[in-house]
Amino acid sequence: MRTHTTFSRGAVAVSAAAALTLTACGGNGDTGDGEAAADGGTVSAYNCEPQFLVPGNSTEVCGSWVLENLxxxxxxxxxxxxxxGPGVAESWETDDNVTWTFELGEDWTFHNGEPITAQTxxxxxxxxxxxxxxxxxESFHNKFVGYDEVAAxxxxxxxxxxxxxxxxxxxxxxxxFSPLPMMLSYTGFYPLPEEAYEDIDAFEQAPIGNGRYQMDGEWVHDxxxxxxRFEDWAGEDPGLPQRIEWKIYADIDTAYMDVQAGNLDIMDTVxxxxxxxxxxxxGDNQHTFDTSxxxxxxxxxxxxxxxxxxxxxxxxxxxDRQEIIDTIHNGAFTxxxxxxxxxxxEAREDAxxxxxxxPEAAADLYEEADGPTDVTVYFNSGAGHEEWVEAITNQWQQHLGVENVSFESLDFAQYLDLHDNEEVTGPYRLGWVLSYPSPQYAMEPIYTTGVSSNYARYSNEEFDDLIDQANGALEEDEAAELYQQAEDILLEDMPVMPLWFQNFGVVHSENIDGDSVLMDPRTFLRVEQLVVTED
Structure with missing residues (x-):
């Protein structure tokens, strides 16, 4: 039986901070003589305009970052x-990874005082x-019995x-499905109060949540x-800042200059x-973090x-991935x-x-396999991909004898339509970021047979079976080994070429203690852990 029992979140928060600091590529300097603000202080942070502020509808980072704190x-x-680890659920157990029982804490409420129960x-x-x-x-719920009937x-x-x-x-x-507890940490599973169902559009302008922070006024668009900070939050690791103000910028360069000028405390996407x-x-007020x-x-x-x-x-x-990263991306990738x-x-170096x-081995292999001399490369427009995509094709022409290269660049919606209709005729650029940190999410949603995001139309029965076995494994070590075996098959078959993982640059003002600056694998700055200083 797999079980999870309650433990102290306060102690974990400290050790998690230390662990994530070690993954940073840049130095974490502190701010010198400032002491932590007595009440936690106020943090102003860069953000982009969210698409949605309803948990069930938010799939992009700008909105999900806010919702994670609400x-x-x-x-x-x-x-x-x-x-x-525990959230509203203090513990959970399963005998078979099919039927799971979650025991909820009894002190959880929404910000309006409404109690949170299992029925919620x-x-x-x-x-x-x-x-x-x-x-x-909605599709994240497709593993529950009865999903198909409700969705239809x-x-x-x-x-x-x-x-x-x-x-x-x-x-x-x-x-x-062994990763269920991890998956349930995702935005799409946050609870909603009764008020949300009465008028979801009005609710979205000032969401009532159950998180560390509660809205102060409405979402002022753009x-x-x-x-x-919600002082009655029932968890054991409350937010540190008293107040967080996400400042929405249309131009990221302006945000960078505002941090320099002291008009903005922190930005997470230099x-x-x-x-x-x-x-x-x-100087010391800048950091670089690895992400997924x-x-x-x-x-x-x-x-x-x-x-x-x-x-x-x-x-x-x-x-030559490193050359492209150095010359075009200014070292912003790994x-x-x-x-x-x-x-x-579960990750392994050089897998x-x-x-x-x-290039020499590549040329021989390409000639033996009778690789195409004419190649069309696809990417979505308006996202800065033109230069590096061209650099890759230049290397193909230089090393493989590819003679003719053409490019198809479309806006993202049209781009995905091409994939859906199987109208892509050559290599294509796409990306992926973990919604929750699990090797299952790094592979199953994009490479298993028949899933909607499997644009390569890759299908390997052994790979699918290993993913299923890993999902059903009762022991974590067994699951990890099975996920790695699945990754080996994926890298051998190579329906996609891994290119790079993005590193995020973070800069902040003297108002933030640099030792408290952390970023998680999903690219979320841990704004709730920031220490605001005062002279």
Whole structure:
């Protein structure tokens, strides 16, 4: 039986901070003589305009970052161990990874005082899946028994989501799934109060959550989202700042200059063209963090010229990833030699045999496999991909004898339509970031047979079986080994070429203690842990 019992979150928060600091690529300096503000102080942080502020509908980082502080799910991520820790649920257990029982804490309420019970989660999960509500995160619930019926509009409630009593929630899955507690930390599983169902559009302007922070006023679109610490939060690691003000910028360069001028406390996404200036501009008040943000170039395996794995191997081996990172990205990336992101415990260095730059071997392999001399490369426009995509094709022309290269660049919506309709005829650029830190999420949603994001149309029965076995494993060590075996198959078959993982540059003012600046693998700055100083 797998169980998880309550433990002290306060102690974990300290050790998690230490662990994440060690993963930083840049120095973490403190601010000198300032002492921590007695009441926690106020942090102003850069953000972009969210698409949505409803948990079931938020799939991008700008909104999800805010929602993570406004809400607490059944579980939270323990970034010390990269495992799921208690949230609203104090403990959970399962005998088979199919039927799970979650025991909820009795002191949890929403910011308006409404108690949170097991029925709260039953109502929320069913509302998110209900097609009438058109929530983007509804598919994350597809492992629950009864999902298909509710998603199709044929039933109102999922049979596998049950409140046994006020503080006991039972979740029954269609198949074994060991990462369930980790998945439940994701934004799309946050609970909603009754008020949300009355007018979801009005609710979105000032969400009522159950997290460390509560809204102070409404979302001022394109300007600001302000929150205050919720003093009655039932968790054991409350937010440190008294107030967080997300300042919404349309221009990221302006945000950078505002941090320099002291008009903004911190920004977490220094663009590549400013990365070389960080140390000169900010000294010790700048940091670099590894993340799970993964860029790859995939192959349309439904096209005959890319069906031979050796063609794909050769194209990968002909790319000098480090040279492109140094000359075009100003060092803002780490060459990828794996699919499982390097900060996860299951990651292995140099797992990818065909990711090393070896132009001579690549040329021989490409010739033997009769690789195509004419190649069309696809990428989404308006996101700064033009220069590095061209650099890759230049290396292919130089090392492989590719004679003619053409480019197809479309806006993202049209770009995905091409993939959906199998109209891509050559290598294509896409990316992936972990919604929750699990090797399962690094692979299953994009490489298993038939899933919607598997744009390569890759299918390998052995790979699928290993993912299923890992998902059903009752022991973590067994699951880790199975996920690694699945990754080995993926890297050998190479339906996609790993390119790089993005490093995020963070800069801040003298108002922030540099030792408290942390970023998690999903690219979220841990704003709730920032220490504000006062002279």
């Amino acid at each position: 809400f607490t799910g059944l579980t939270q991520v323990d970034y010390d161990t990269m495992e799921a 989660f039953v109502d929320t999960f069913n509302w998110v899946v209900d097609p009438d509500n058109a929530q983007q995160n 509009g044929d039933a109102e409630e999922m049979e596998g989501v049950r409140a046994l009593d006020d503080h006991t929630l039972e979740l029954e899955l269609t198949e074994p 300007e600001e989202i302000a929150v205050e 663009p590549p063209h400013l990365r070389p200036n960080m140390e000169a501009d900010f 943000s993964f860029t790859y170039m995939g192959f349309p395996l439904y096209q005959e010229e890319f069906q031979d794995p050796d063609v794909r191997h050769a194209l990968s081996m002909a790319i 060459p990828a030699s794996n699919i499982i992101p390097p900060m996860l415990p 990818c045999e065909y990711c090393d730059f070896d």
